[in-house]
């Protein structure tokens with residue numbers, strides 16, 4: 001049996017991923033326009049992934065509501081997921097990378113469904 005992902009791995013995943021995101025030509029500007037306090041944002045994201053991957057319950061936010069208020073389109077999600085997958089394969093074991101990528105894909109699908117529904121109600 002493979003061992004569970006650790007908080008240390010989650011921390012490296014989040015730090016490495018958002019370092020790439022901030023520099024990215026397509027999605028970097030969205031983050032850099034909105035996120036003022038990066039240490040705080042990274043801490044929130046570590047709580048989020050700890051809650052998703054280790055069910056620690058540390059994250060208490062409402063990410064759907066956050067993303068419904070952002071100017072996101074399908075290309076942004078494609079880029080986000082490509083960068084996430086690339087980073088997960090770089091810093092995690094193959095099985096932990098697969099797990100994190102599967103969760104990210106599912107959450108991204110939920111966000112996109114929420115955004116599409118919102119658009120359909122407010123043409």
Ligand code: HEM
Pocket residue numbers: 027030031034035044045048061062063066067070072073076077078080103104107108111
């Ligand atoms: C198109 C792709 C995405 C973009 C451009 C994006 C952008 C952002 C931005 C700018 C924020 C900061 C919002 C603020 O501080 O007001 C944020 C927060 C967050 N994002 Fe994303 N995001 C994307 C996809 C995702 C995905 C797929 C996930 C999860 C797998 C995710 C998880 C989160 C979480 C947990 C927060 C923190 C919300 C909170 O403050 O409680 N994001 N995102």
